[in-house]
Amino acid sequence: xxxxxxxxxxxxxxxxxxxxxxxxxxxxxxxxxxxxxxxxxxxxxxxxxxxxxxxxxxxxxxxxxxxxxxxxxxxxxxxxxxxxxxxxxxxxxxxxxxxxxxxxxxxxxxxxxxxxxxxxxxxxxxxxxxxxxxxxxxxxxxxxxxxxxxxxxxxxxxxxxxxxxxxxxxxxxxxxxxxxxxxxxxxxxxxxxxxxxxxxxxxxxxxxxxxxxxxxxxxxxxxxxxxxxxxxxxxxxxxxxxxxxxxxxxxxxxx
Amino acid sequence: xxxxxxxxxxxxxxxxxxxxxxxxxxxxxxxxxxxxxxxxxxxxxxxxxxxxxxxxxxxxxxxxxxxxxxxxxxxxxxxxxxxxxxxxxxxxxxxxxxxxxxxxxxxxxxxxxxxxxxxxxxxxxxxxxxxxxxxxxxxxxxxxxxxxxxxxxxxxxxxxxxxxxxxxxxxxxxxxxxxxxxxxxxxxxxxxxxxxxxxxxxxxxxxxxxxxxxxxxxxxxxxxxxxxxxxxxxx
Numbered sequence: 506x507x508x509x510x511x512x513x514x515x516x517x518x519x520x521x522x523x524x525x526x527x528x529x530x531x532x533x534x535x536x537x538x539x540x541x542x543x544x545x546x547x548x549x550x551x552x553x554x555x556x557x558x559x560x561x562x563x564x565x566x567x568x569x570x571x572x573x574x575x576x577x578x579x580x581x582x583x584x585x586x587x588x589x590x591x592x593x594x595x596x597x598x599x600x601x602x603x604x605x606x607x608x609x610x611x612x613x614x615x616x617x618x619x620x621x622x623x624x625x626x627x628x629x630x631x632x633x634x635x636x637x638x639x640x641x642x643x644x645x646x647x648x649x650x651x652x653x654x655x656x657x658x659x660x661x662x663x664x665x666x667x668x669x670x671x672x673x674x675x676x677x678x679x680x681x682x683x684x685x686x687x688x689x690x691x692x693x694x695x696x697x698x699x700x701x702x703x704x705x706x707x708x709x710x711x712x713x714x715x716x717x718x719x720x721x722x723x724x725x726x727x728x729x730x731x732x733x734x735x736x737x738x739x740x741x742x743x744x745x746x747x748x749x750x751x752x753x754x755x756x757x758x759x760x
Numbered sequence: 761x762x763x764x765x766x767x768x769x770x771x772x773x774x775x776x777x778x779x780x781x782x783x784x785x786x787x788x789x790x791x792x793x794x795x796x797x798x799x800x801x802x803x804x805x806x807x808x809x810x811x812x813x814x815x816x817x818x819x820x821x822x823x824x825x826x827x828x829x830x831x832x833x834x835x836x837x838x839x840x841x842x843x844x845x846x847x848x849x850x851x852x853x854x855x856x857x858x859x860x861x862x863x864x865x866x867x868x869x870x871x872x873x874x875x876x877x878x879x880x881x882x883x884x885x886x887x888x889x890x891x892x893x894x895x896x897x898x899x900x901x902x903x904x905x906x907x908x909x910x911x912x913x914x915x916x917x918x919x920x921x922x923x924x925x926x927x928x929x930x931x932x933x934x935x936x937x938x939x940x941x942x943x944x945x946x947x948x949x950x951x952x953x954x955x956x957x958x959x960x961x962x963x964x965x966x967x968x969x970x971x972x973x974x975x976x977x978x979x980x981x982x983x984x985x986x987x988x989x990x991x992x993x994x995x
Binding site for chain 1: 771805808809810811812829830831832833835837839843844845847848856857859860861
C-alpha cells in the first residue's frame with residue numbers, strides 16, 4: 506500500500522498544479538498579513554479566504570486527478586493489490602500533498618504572524634478541510650464514470666457547502682425568527698464542515714462579541730474544551746463518512 | 761486451473777455475459793473468438809476481478825477469486841488498449857510494477873524487454889509513445905513476472921510484423937512451458953499455429969468450447985479462419 510502512495514505522491518508533485526496552489530496560498534497569506542495593521546485582523550481576513558479557496562482547490566483538483574488516473578487505477582486493479590488499499594492509497598496521496606501544500610503555503614505565514622493557539626487551530630482546520638474535500642471528491646468521482654458529470658457534481662457540492670448552504674440557513678432563520686433557534690443552529694452548523702470550522706476559529710477571535718446572543722450560545726458550547734473536541738470529532742466524521750462510502754462503492758465498481 | 765461457473769453480467773440493458781461456464785487448464789492456449797461486443801473482454805476482466813459478475817463464481821486453483829487479490833500474482837495481463845500514467849517514463853512504469861509485485865517475486869522474465877529493444881528507450885515518457893510501442897510495453901509487462909496464466913487481449917493489434925512475430929514465438933514458448941494462455945483476437949490466421957482450444961462467444965453466451973482438432977475434423981477445414989467462418993454461417 507505504501508508503494509502506491511509513493512507513486513501517487515510523486516505523480517502529484519510532478520504535476521505542477523499543487524506547487525502553484527502552494528505559491529498562491531503563500532502570496533495570499535503574506536499579503537493579507539501585511540495589508541492589515543494587526544495580525545489578528547489579518548487572521549480574520551485570511552480565514553475567509555482560506556475557507557473559500559482550500560475546499561475549492563481540494564475538491565476540484567482531486568476529482569480531476571482521479572478521473573485522469575483512471576488508466577493508472579485500471580493498471581493497479583489488475584495487479585495483486587486489494588481494491589480497498591488502492592483507493593485508500595489514492596486518498597492518502599492526494600491528502601498528503603494537498604495538506605502539505607496548505608501547511609507550507611498558509612501554515613508557515615500563520616505561524617510567523619500568529620504563533621498562538623488561534624493560529625494553530627486555524628492551521629488544523631485548514632488541514633481538516635483539505636482532507637474532507639478530498640474525501641468528498643473521491644465520493645463524487647466514484648459515483649459516475651462520466652468525467653463531466655463527476656466534475657460538475659464536485660463543483661456543485663463545493664457551491665453548496667460554500668454558498669447555498671448559508672443561503673438556506675438564512676432562509677430558515679427568517680422563516681422561524683419567532684422561535685429560539687440558537688440550539689438548533691448548532692446542530693445545523695455541524696451539517697456543513699466549512700461553517701463548522703469558521704465558527705470554531707471565529708469564536709477564538711474577538712469579533713465573536715459582535716455575533717449577539719447566538720454568538721454567546723455558540724461560545725457557551727464551542728468555546729469549551731468538550732465542545733471543541735466534539736466539533737473536531739464531527740469534522741473527522743466528515744472525512745471518514747464520504748471516504749468509507751467511496752471505498753464501498755469502488756470495491757464493487759466495474760472498470 | 762481457472763473454472764468459470766455460470767457467470768452473468770449485465771451492463772444496463774445489455775447482457776454482456778449470460779450464464780457462461782468454462783474450464784481452462786494449464787498447458788493450453790485458448791483462443792476467445794467472437795464478434796465485437798460478444799463479451800470476450802468482459803469475460804477476461806471478470807477473471808481479473810476488474811468486472812464483478814452479477815452472479816456465478818470464478819475459481820482460480822480451486823479458490824474463489826471474489827474478495828481476493830493474491831491470485832493475480834500468478835497472472836500476466838496484456839490489455840487491449842494499454843493505458844499508463846502519462847507523465848511517467850517507460851522505465852518508471854516498469855520499475856513501479858516490479859516494486860508493486862516485489863513481495864510476489866518469482867523469477868523475472870526480461871526477454872521481451874530486450875527483444876522489443878525497450879531498454880534503449882526507457883527514458884521516454886508514456887504520453888509520447890506510439891500505439892505500437894505502448895503495446896510492446898504492455899506485452900513486456902505481461903510476461904515480466906513469469907505468471908502461470910497469461911491473459912492477452914488482442915495482443916498483436918498495432919504491432920509491426922517483426923514485433924508480432926517475436927510475440928507469437930514468445931507465446932508458443934510459454935505454452936510449451938506449461939502455462940495457461942488466454943488470447944482474444946480477430947486475426948484468426950495468426951492463431952493457427954498457437955492455439956489448442958477455441959472458445960466461441962456470441963451475444964454474451966458461450967456457444968462452444970472445443971479442441972481445435974475436433975473443430976477441424978467437424979468442419980472439414982484446416983484453416984482456423986475457414987472453420988470459424990463455417991460455424992458462424994451455420995448459426
